Amino acid sequence: MESFPSNSTVRRSSLLLLRVIISVFLLIALVLISITSQTVGGAKFKFTQVYSFRYMLAVIVIGLVYSLIQTSLAIFSMVSGDDVFKGKIANIFNFYADKIISYLLATGAAAGLGASEDLHRIFDATLNLNLDDFFAKANTSASFLFIAFICSAIASIYSSYELPT
C-alpha cells in the first residue's frame, strides 16, 4: 500500500495543475471577449450585439468562479496537508459539478466558434463590412474557452474515477 499516498499526490497535483490552466485560460477568454468591439463606418459593433457571444461571456464567468473556488480549495488542501473537501458527498458533488461545468464550457466554445465563423463570412460577403478585428478577438476568446473545456473534460474524467461505487 506504499504507493497509495504517492499516487494520490500525483493525481491531486495534476488535477490542481488542470484547474490552474482552466482558470488562466478562462481569464484570457474573459478579457478577450470583453474587449471585442470595433467601429466601422461610424457604426460601433460590440460583442453584446451577438447573443452567442453574450452566452460565451456568461459561461466564462460561471466557469471562472467555479474553477477559482476549486483551485483555492486544492491549494489550501495541499498546503495544510489536510483535504478540506473530501468524502463521499464531496466526490459526488465534484463529479456532477465538473461534468456540468465542462458541458457549459463546451456549449459556450461551440456557440462562440460557430457564430464568429458564420457571422464573419456573412458580414464579409453580403454587407461589405470589414469586421476582421472584431471577429478575430471573439474567435480567439472562443479558442481559449475551447482549450479550457478540454482541460475541464479531463478534470471530469478524474472526478468520475473518484465516484463511490
Add this chain to the structure above:
Amino acid sequence: MESFPSNSTVRRSSLLLLRVIISVFLLIALVLISITSQTVGGAKFKFTQVYSFRYMLAVIVIGLVYSLIQTSLAIFSMVSGDDVFKGKIANIFNFYADKIISYLLATGAAAGLGASEDLHRIFDATLNLNLDDFFAKANTSASFLFIAFICSAIASIYSSYELPT
C-alpha cells in the same frame, strides 16, 4: 443479494430507453436539418451554406450511428438474456464513448442554436430577407439535438457509475 439482478435490470432498461430516445430524436434532427432550405427572391438558401449547420449534420450522423449500435447491443443483450458487451474493458469503452458522444452532441446543439438565432436576427435586420422558415427548421433540428444531448449526458452518468475502481 436478491435485489442485485432486479437493480441491474432496472438500470439496463432505463439505459436502453435513453438510447432509444436519443436515436429517435437524432433521427428527427437529421431529417429537419436535411430539409433546411428556402428560396427567397430567386436565391436558394441551403443549410450547407452555414458552417454551424454542417457541423450539426456531422455530429447528428456520428451520434446516430453510435446510439443505434448501442441500442442494438442493448436489445440483443436483453432478448438473449446474456450481456454481449460486458466486463472491465466494455465499461471503460462505454464511459469514454458516452462522454465523447455527449460532448459532441452538446457542441453541435450549441453551434446550431447560436447560429440560427444570431444569423436569423442579422438577416432580418440588415438584409431584409425573410428566412423565417429556413431558420425555424434549423432551430427545431438543433432543439431536438439538444434534447438528445441531455439524454446522452444522463447515459454518460450511468456509464460513469459502471467504471471499475
